[in-house]
Amino acid sequence: MRIYLSILCLAACTTVPGTGRTQFNLFPLSEDVRLGEVAWKNTLESEKVLPVSSPEHQRVDQIMQRLVAATQQRHPNLAASFHWEWRVIQDDSQVNAWCLPGGKMAVYTGMMNFVTSDDQLAAVMGHEIAHAVARHGTERLSQTQAAQVVLAASDGELNDREIRMAESAFGLGIALPFSRAHEHEADELGIYIAASAGYEPKAAIDLWQAMQQTTGRTPEFLSTHPSPSSRAAKLTALLPTAERIRDRSK
Numbered sequence: 459m460r461i462y463l464s465i466l467c468l469a470a471c472t473t474v475p476g477t478g479r480t481q482f483n484l485f486p487l488s489e490d491v492r493l494g495e496v497a498w499k500n501t502l503e504s505e506k507v508l509p510v511s512s513p514e515h516q517r518v519d520q521i522m523q524r525l526v527a528a529t530q531q532r533h534p535n536l537a538a539s540f541h542w543e544w545r546v547i548q549d550d551s552q553v554n555a556w557c558l559p560g561g562k563m564a565v566y567t568g569m570m571n572f573v574t575s576d577d578q579l580a581a582v583m584g585h586e587i588a589h590a591v592a593r594h595g596t597e598r599l600s601q602t603q604a605a606q607v608v609l610a611a612s613d614g615e616l617n618d619r620e621i622r623m624a625e626s627a628f629g630l631g632i633a634l635p636f637s638r639a640h641e642h643e644a645d646e647l648g649i650y651i652a653a654s655a656g657y658e659p660k661a662a663i664d665l666w667q668a669m670q671q672t673t674g675r676t677p678e679f680l681s682t683h684p685s686p687s688s689r690a691a692k693l694t695a696l697l698p699t700a701e702r703i704r705d706r707s708k
């Protein structure tokens with residue numbers, strides 16, 4: 459078994475930029491981009507997307523321009539291959555945002571209403587970008603049997619079933635939570651991306667605490683993300699480095 463895994467790893471292990479973690483990923487980066495685009499088109503078709511001229515889109519646009527520039531600076535090899543695109547989805551009931559493999563970002567108006575500053579919104583978006591940078595979607599897909607099916611279809615068009623499999627691995631549709639390790643990795647990479655873009659790193663901690671204190675219905679974002687208390691402690695430990703990065707960006 460160990461020999462088998464070693465051979466698999468030789469063929470398919472890669473290193474996560476920024477954290478150096480070894481990752482088992484059957485997909486080339488070009489497949490992240492392609493699968494992300496398929497899921498993007500498919501998902502946006504069923505959502506109410508705000509026009510790019512709307513004030514909500516303009517706000518997200520300004521933050522994304524800075525975050526993309528910071529991501530390209532911090533992870534140049536990877537970010538250059540992304541086909542970045544972003545949209546705001548009109549849905550006040552969804553306190554949520556996501557970034558698909560390859561750099562397709564959606565922010566829901568429910569999240570925009572929930573945050574109290576652009577720094578907090580940048581913290582959420584930086585975290586989501588980090589999932590894409592660390593390639594968590596295709597890593598998770600690689601851990602399932604669906605990977606073989608999707609890979610087998612990679613020369614042709616994906617059918618609905620294959621698209622569903624990819625989407626669920628990317629946290630869409632039936633939203634499976636990312637693993638704790640993925641969440642902490644996205645927190646770490648994300649707080650540095652937002653800090654590089656000049657945003658206040660402490661906003662990430664304030665935001666998780668605000669979400670935790672929300673009474674009544676659990677925000678969608680939290681229901682697919684693990685308990686905020688351990689994440690706040692880990693983010694606090696990263697704060698001095700993140701603040702140095704923010705200072706250097708100014």
Ligand SMILES: [Zn+2]
Pocket residue numbers: 585589636641644683
């Ligand atoms: Zn996450």
